[in-house]
Amino acid sequence: xxxxxxxxxxxxxxxxxxxxxxxxxxxxxxxxxxxxxxxxxxxxxxxxxxxxxxxxxxxxxxxxxxxxxxxxxxxxxxxxxxxxxxxxxxxxxxxxxxxxxxxxxxxxxxxxxxxxxxxxxxxxxxxxxxxxxxxxxxxxxxxxxxxxxxxxxxxxxxxxxxxxxxxxxxxxxxxxxxxxxxxxxxxxxxxxxxxxxxxxxxxxxxxxxxxxxxxxxxxxxxxxxxxxxxxxxxxxxxxxxxxxxxxxxxxxxxxxxxxxxxxxxxxxxxxxxxxxxxxxxxxxxxxxxxxxxxxxxxxxxxxxxxxxxxxxxxxxxxxxx
Numbered sequence: 001x002x003x004x005x006x007x008x009x010x011x012x013x014x015x016x017x018x019x020x021x022x023x024x025x026x027x028x029x030x031x032x033x034x035x036x037x038x039x040x041x042x043x044x045x046x047x048x049x050x051x052x053x054x055x056x057x058x059x060x061x062x063x064x065x066x067x068x069x070x071x072x073x074x075x076x077x078x079x080x081x082x083x084x085x086x087x088x089x090x091x092x093x094x095x096x097x098x099x100x101x102x103x104x105x106x107x108x109x110x111x112x113x114x115x116x117x118x119x120x121x122x123x124x125x126x127x128x129x130x131x132x133x134x135x136x137x138x139x140x141x142x143x144x145x146x147x148x149x150x151x152x153x154x155x156x157x158x159x160x161x162x163x164x165x166x167x168x169x170x171x172x173x174x175x176x177x178x179x180x181x182x183x184x185x186x187x188x189x190x191x192x193x194x195x196x197x198x199x200x201x202x203x204x205x206x207x208x209x210x211x212x213x214x215x216x217x218x219x220x221x222x223x224x225x226x227x228x229x230x231x232x233x234x235x236x237x238x239x240x241x242x243x244x245x246x247x248x249x250x251x252x253x254x255x256x257x258x259x260x261x262x263x264x265x266x267x268x269x270x271x272x273x274x275x276x277x278x279x280x281x282x283x284x285x286x287x288x289x290x291x292x293x294x295x296x297x298x299x300x301x302x303x304x305x306x307x308x309x310x311x312x313x314x315x316x317x318x319x320x321x
Contacts, residue, residue: 025054031170037066043170085176100145129167140203147205163209164227167305184215221321273317276304
């Protein structure tokens with residue numbers, strides 16, 4: 001088993017059925033709620049020969065509670081952080097804005113009741129993310145619902161955290177968020193307009209996330225990198241060219257990490273990256289470019305639709321600080 005950080009809190013990559021895992025983020029299965037509190041099924045399909053899960057764990061000295069809540073929700077809690085996951089059924093997804101607002105309100109309420117009110121990272125996997133025209137597109141409806149929940153619960157722009165939103169070929173959706181008792185530090189990318197300042201063409205409510213968030217999880221400092229794609233300013237670039245889109249995505253990651261490193265006074269490099277690829281036949285090309293740029297990193301490659309129909313690849317991940 002690979003441990004990203006040999007400390008009291010770890011995010012690890014391990015083969016299925018790893019005896020040491022406490023919470024498994026599963027790929028290759030359908031996105032559906034199962035009663036087992038120790039697993040999250042994302043609906044994302046692995047690419048390449050890998051057969052792994054993403055493992056979240058804490059050592060035996062830490063309080064670790066797993067529970068299942070009403071409404072297809074799961075909770076993992078330690079002394080210092082909380083992870084909440086909520087699944088939406090195919091019926092729920094027919095009204096994505098309303099279902100998203102309700103799901104996010106539930107996650108925020110659970111976090112606040114646990115005295116972990118500060119969201120530092122969220123992951124969102126939706127069916128048919130590019131379906132629909134204009135403001136009815138699934139992703140734009142998701143953004144509207146999330147923004148409405150944030151407004152209702154008083155989450156200010158200064159508290160928007162790192163996030164990713166991708167499309168799966170499952171009929172259901174899953175949202176899971178990580179929150180802490182202490183506010184994280186949020187960052188923007190010097191090459192990109194902040195998502196929450198996007199112009200009206202991207203939907204009735206702008207995406208409510210930061211480009212990265214640094215926080216402390218138990219004894220470790222971590223930087224969560226939001227989903228990053230071939231966007232300069234607010235526009236998609238290199239449309240139709242997977243090679244150039246991958247290179248631009250890597251350039252955006254370089255700019256983000258360099259800027260954060262300057263602000264924090266340290267050199268930053270990713271320890272784990274999740275690479276989302278729209279067309280599986282592009283896997284080998286993307287893998288070669290990404291691993292040449294970050295040879296010391298651990299990777300997961302999955303097939304996924306990107307939030308804009310003209311984008312072909314997206315990358316997120318984390319760095320230990």
